[in-house]
Each structure stands twice: as structure tokens, then as C-alpha cells.
Amino acid sequence: MTQTHDSRLRVVCLAGPSDAGxxxxxxxxxxxxAADGRVATVKSIHHDIEIDTPGTDTHRHRTAGAETVVGVTPALTFDITTRGKRDPPASDAPLLEADDPESQALASVLERLARRGYDTVLVEGFAGAPLPTILVGDREPSAVGGPVVGRGGEPIDDLVDTIRSLEGIEYAPGDESGA
Structure with a gap:
């Protein structure tokens, strides 16, 4: 069953300790x-890593001062934006109310994914975000910012049905030119 794209983005966080699955x-x-429509994932990384190899053209563009660098290969397109958790970009209409910089950074990413036409986003980490959350491993419901909608030990069919039933976050569809 393929879902037609509308102005609602289903988003669910998966929160739990390291190595919990x-x-x-x-x-x-x-x-x-993916059978329902376009799926994207977001992974919270708690330490700085170098995702762009020093010396490559894209790395040189970024270190020269470009805020966003887009690389296009025969098989992949990727973008690197210098605004992360420490300095998230501002939004005129954030998809979720977020007081902390980490959740603000996530809101910015979700906004870009929504404008790109994704139907569902699975977020690994960002436990403090005010989003529906599936708990994995030993994590107490009080340790997350959103409502608990499932647990990692449940049958996969039940979790998929739960995600499919999420109301979603409303956004204003538009072009991707502002991202």
C-alpha cells in the first residue's frame, strides 16, 4: 500500500542506552x-566526527566557509551543513516546540526532510525531543521528552502498525530551496 504524500510527517524517536539495539x-x-512511502532516518551523534575527508573538494569548500556543501556522486547526493546541535539554524515555523538546542537542531532537520517529501522519519537518539518515542532497552519513560508509544521488545508488526497510526506533524509543503 503506497501512501500519497500530504502535509503531515510521521516522526518517531527510538531512545535507549548504547548497545540496546x-x-x-x-x-x-x-x-x-518503506512500503508505505519515503522514509528518512536521523541519528544523534554525541561527539564530533569528521564526515568529510580532509583534502577533498567538498571538505575544502566547507572549510573555506560554505555553510552548506552538497556533493553529488553517480549514486549518492549528500549535504553537509555547518549548523549542528551547538548552533542550530532558526526556523520561522518550527515543526516542534523545542527549548533546548539539540531539539531545535532536530526540528530544523525534520523541516528539511518534510519539504523534501518524506512521509516517515525514524530518529535514533534525541531522547529529550517532544516526539512519540519507542523505548529500547532499560530506559524509563520519565527519561524521554515525548509520549512512549512502544517498546523495542514488542513484535515488529505491532511497532510498524503503531508508527503507521501516528497522527504526524503538520508542515507547510514547499520547495526545498530554503533548506
Missing amino acids: KTSLVEALVSRL
């Missing part, structure tokens, strides 16, 4: 939810 659960959910 969040990534494996994301993999299983993505493969099932």
Missing part, C-alpha cells in the same frame, strides 16, 4: 515502512 530496530522498521 536501537540501530537494529531502525533497520527492521525502515525496510517495512
Whole structure:
């Protein structure tokens, strides 16, 4: 069943301690939810890493001062934006109310994904975000910012049905030129 794209983005966080199985659960959910429409994932990384190899042209563009660099290969397109959790971009109409910089950064990413036409976003991490959350491993409901809608030990079919039933976040569809 293919879902027609509308102005609602289903988003669910997967929260739990390291090595609890969040990534494996994301993999299983993505493969099932892709039958419904376009699926994107967002991964919270708690330490700085270098994702762009020093010396490459895209790295040189970024270190020269470009706020966003887009790379296009024969098989992939990627973008690197210098605004992360420490300095998230501002939004005129954020998709979620967020007081902390980490959730503001997530709101900015979700806004870009919504404008790009995604139907569902699985967020690994960002436990404090005010979004529906699936708890994985030993995580108490009080440790997350959104309502708990499932647990990682539930049957995958039940979790997929839960995600499919989420109301979604409303956004104003538009072009991707502002992202």
C-alpha cells in the first residue's frame, strides 16, 4: 500500500542506552515502512566526527566557509551543513516546540526532510525531543521528552502498525530551496 504524500510527517524517536539495539530496530522498521512511502532516518551523534575527508573538494569548500556543501556522486547526493546541535539554524515555523538546542537542531532537520517529501522519519537518539518515542532497552519513560508509544521488545508488526497510526506533524509543503 503506497501512501500519497500530504502535509503531515510521521516522526518517531527510538531512545535507549548504547548497545540496546536501537540501530537494529531502525533497520527492521525502515525496510517495512518503506512500503508505505519515503522514509528518512536521523541519528544523534554525541561527539564530533569528521564526515568529510580532509583534502577533498567538498571538505575544502566547507572549510573555506560554505555553510552548506552538497556533493553529488553517480549514486549518492549528500549535504553537509555547518549548523549542528551547538548552533542550530532558526526556523520561522518550527515543526516542534523545542527549548533546548539539540531539539531545535532536530526540528530544523525534520523541516528539511518534510519539504523534501518524506512521509516517515525514524530518529535514533534525541531522547529529550517532544516526539512519540519507542523505548529500547532499560530506559524509563520519565527519561524521554515525548509520549512512549512502544517498546523495542514488542513484535515488529505491532511497532510498524503503531508508527503507521501516528497522527504526524503538520508542515507547510514547499520547495526545498530554503533548506
